[in-house]
Amino acid sequence: MLIRCKDIFEFISEMYDSELEEEIFNDVMEHINHCERCLALYHTFNKTVDLYRSLKPVKLPAKKKRQFHRWLHIEIRKISVRYFRR
Amino acid sequence: MNTSVQTTKLKELPDETLVDLAKKGNTSAFEHLIKRHEDRIYSLIYRILNDKDETYDALQETVINAFQHLKNFRGKSTFLTWISRIAINCALMRKRAQKKYAISTDDGDNLPKYVDISNAEHITDWSSDPTLSMESKELKKVLNDSLQKIPEKYRNVIILKDLENRPIEEVAKTLNISVAATKSRLHRARMYLRWLLEQYVKQVYGTKYK
Numbered sequence: 059m060l061i062r063c064k065d066i067f068e069f070i071s072e073m074y075d076s077e078l079e080e081e082i083f084n085d086v087m088e089h090i091n092h093c094e095r096c097l098a099l100y101h102t103f104n105k106t107v108d109l110y111r112s113l114k115p116v117k118l119p120a121k122k123k124r125q126f127h128r129w130l131h132i133e134i135r136k137i138s139v140r141y142f143r144r
Numbered sequence: 145m146n147t148s149v150q151t152t153k154l155k156e157l158p159d160e161t162l163v164d165l166a167k168k169g170n171t172s173a174f175e176h177l178i179k180r181h182e183d184r185i186y187s188l189i190y191r192i193l194n195d196k197d198e199t200y201d202a203l204q205e206t207v208i209n210a211f212q213h214l215k216n217f218r219g220k221s222t223f224l225t226w227i228s229r230i231a232i233n234c235a236l237m238r239k240r241a242q243k244k245y246a247i248s249t250d251d252g253d254n255l256p257k258y259v260d261i262s263n264a265e266h267i268t269d270w271s272s273d274p275t276l277s278m279e280s281k282e283l284k285k286v287l288n289d290s291l292q293k294i295p296e297k298y299r300n301v302i303i304l305k306d307l308e309n310r311p312i313e314e315v316a317k318t319l320n321i322s323v324a325a326t327k328s329r330l331h332r333a334r335m336y337l338r339w340l341l342e343q344y345v346k347q348v349y350g351t352k353y354k
Contacts, residue, residue, distance in 0.1 A: 071331035075312075098269035105271035106338040109287060110306050112278050115187040122200060123182070130178060130207065134171045137211055 061089040066096045070103050159223040167214055174214070178207055181224050184308065185231050191303040192235040194292055202238055206231040221317045228310075228318045232300060239296075270345045290340040298333035305330055 059082060069086055072078045078086065090096045118126065154162065154176045165173035178185075185206060190199040210227050217226050270276070276283060291299060304315040305326075316326040 067335075071327070071334055074334075095267045098267040098271075101269050101271035102267070102342065103334065103338050105276065106341050107306060107334055109276065109278065109283070109341070110291075110302070110337060111309075113284065113287060113307055115183065115308070116190040116199075117183055118186045118200075118203075119196075122196075126182070126200070126203070127179070129204065130175055133204075133208065134174055134211055137208065138169060138171045141212070 059085045061085050063089075063093060063096055066090065066093075066099065070100065073100075074104060074107055160219060163214070163217060163219070163223055166211075174211055177223060178210075181227065184224065185227060188228055188303065188308055189231050189235045191291065191307055192232065192296075192299070193239060194288060198238055199235075202231070202234045205234045209234065222314070225314050225318050228304070229320070232318070236296060268342070268346075270342065270349075273345060273349065275349070276345070286341070286344050290337055290344075293340060294333055294336055298329050298336065301326055301329040302333040302337070306334075 066086060066089065069078055069082070073083065073086060090100050154165075154173055157165075157173075157176075159177060159180070162173040162177045166177065182203070186199060186203055189202045189206070190196070193199050193202060206227065209230050213230075217223070278284065291303070294302065300319055301315060304310045304318060305312060310318070312323060312326055312330075315330075316323045319326065321329075
């Protein structure tokens with residue numbers, strides 16, 4: 059398959075997710091390795107997604123979590139009483 | 145199974161059984177469901193709102209909505225997918241109510257100019273710059289701020305797929321769009337974030353990357 063620069067822009071996200079068919083992937087890599095512009099895009103794209111993926115999940119702080127559990131226990135029972143008595 | 149199931153045993157039950165029990169009025173089962181998923185729901189909402197107090201309020205709102213509408217949950221998706229959809233809606237309602245975020249709630253029609261760089265004459269490779277380290281608090285702030293700049297239909301996809309690490313099929317179900325549309329939005333969002341990060345790198349290290 060003849061790969062042009064515009065194809066790289068189309069395939070780059072699928073490449074990151076390892077979703078490209080092997081044959082196309084090999085052709086794409088062949089192009090990238092001989093095209094400075096596409097190689098730069100490939101590296102910077104991968105770097106960007108890697109950085110975002112490395113952002114850790116945000117946790118409910120311990121104190122807030124205890125407060126939330128107290129609220130959950132009381133509030134759900136209150137709603138439940140209203141709901142199941144209808 | 146009746147509602148007298150011991151609390152200690154609830155922890156061991158799968159989501160589907162806890163949902164069935166909760167639908168019959170077992171509030172402890174619902175509490176366990178929420179406690180099982182609270183961190184993931186909180187994180188998801190925080191990514192959208194970027195404010196701890198607003199996130200906590202939206203979490204409470206999500207839980208109340210979920211409990212009140214639990215009877216409508218038919219089990220066609222997982223409980224986490226279903227409640228994530230509620231959480232996203234609660235978060236977006238809050239976000240839309242905040243005028244300061246109005247700029248980021250457009251439909252994304254302004255994205256193509258950032259995404260389509262296929263005609264760019266030159267692309268600089270800044271990927272190896274040592275300053276792009278996750279040890280940098282400034283970089284983390286830049287990444288989080290960038291997320292707030294993406295139109296919401298793209299932002300929701302990237303939050304679920306790349307930050308919350310959900311499978312693409314689950315992201316599609318959560319957002320009620322096709323897998324193909326999900327992949328398309330993900331691609332565009334990633335390209336936009338790449339462009340935003342490039343602007344940051346050039347701004348800070350302009351002379352090096354011109």
